[in-house]
Amino acid sequence: MGDTTDIHKGAIIRHNNDLYVVTFAQFVNPGKGSAFVKTKLKSISSAKGTEITYKSGETVDVVRVDYVTMQYLYKNANNYSFMNQESFETIDVSADLLGDDVKYLKEGLEVMMATHEGMVVAMQLPKKIKYTVKDAPPAVRGDSASGNVTKEAIMDNGLSVAVPIFIKEGEDLLVNTETGEYGGRVTE
Numbered sequence: 001m002g003d004t005t006d007i008h009k010g011a012i013i014r015h016n017n018d019l020y021v022v023t024f025a026q027f028v029n030p031g032k033g034s035a036f037v038k039t040k041l042k043s044i045s046s047a048k049g050t051e052i053t054y055k056s057g058e059t060v061d062v063v064r065v066d067y068v069t070m071q072y073l074y075k076n077a078n079n080y081s082f083m084n085q086e087s088f089e090t091i092d093v094s095a096d097l098l099g100d101d102v103k104y105l106k107e108g109l110e111v112m113m114a115t116h117e118g119m120v121v122a123m124q125l126p127k128k129i130k131y132t133v134k135d136a137p138p139a140v141r142g143d144s145a146s147g148n149v150t151k152e153a154i155m156d157n158g159l160s161v162a163v164p165i166f167i168k169e170g171e172d173l174l175v176n177t178e179t180g181e182y183g184g185r186v187t188e
Contacts, residue, residue: 002062004037004054009178010124012044012116014061015052019044021114021122023099027056044121047096065114065121072109080105082113093120101125104177106157125177130186131155132172139165150182 004027007013011022020041029035035056042049054060070082070091079092080102093113095102097120104125105111114122136153150162153173161175163182174183 002060004056004058004060006062007037007039007054007060010114010122012063012065012114012121013041014063015041018046019063019116019121020050023049029056042099044097063116065116067112067114067124070111070113072105072107072111074107075102075105082111085110091120093123097121098123101177103159104129104157104175106131127178128174128176128183130172131157131159131161131175133163133167133169136163136167136169138168 007022007025009022009025011025013020013022020043022039023042024038024040026038027035028038037054037056039052039054040049041052069085071085073081073083073090075081076092078095080095080098081090081092083090101123106129109129111126112124113120114124132155133153134156137151139151149165151165151167152160153163153167154160155173155175159175161173161180161182163173167173172186174186175181176183
């Protein structure tokens with residue numbers, strides 16, 4: 001058991017005798033009234049989503065999970081294959097379980113898999129992932145006059161990201177996996 005302070009994206013919660021993964025959690029402290037946590041949950045068994053609001057300090061059944069480092073290998077049909085970095089065992093995880101986070105996967109990426117009783121229940125991506133720009137239209141002279149101007153660039157895994165106009169093909173960039181936004185150039 002825990003309380004609302006234990007709720008975060010990727011946490012596993014037992015609600016109505018079913019396991020749910022938290023896909024979104026936001027702490028809200030209004031000017032009047034008590035604070036609360038707005039959540040979006042996805043059922044692990046049925047992949048159906050639900051939204052629940054918890055009052056601040058309310059008891060929540062947070063399920064203990066084990067985390068295992070895995071490396072993304074490839075997509076096959078409706079599953080994604082990962083290799084356990086310790087045992088080198090390969091497992092397939094359904095696209096339904098991974099949700100929208102699959103758009104950030106690229107070959108060789110290391111992720112944390114949450115397991116409960118030997119079953120994968122959720123994936124946690126790194127906060128920022130390095131990608132190489134595969135396609136970026138050239139900047140047009142005069143575009144910068146209006147201030148913070150961006151353009152759509154396609155990364156090496158097919159992900160589309162709004163980037164500053166000075167970004168060129170072949171550059172290495174960081175992308176924030178929580179917001180999907182440009183996170184800066186990679187400097188090495």
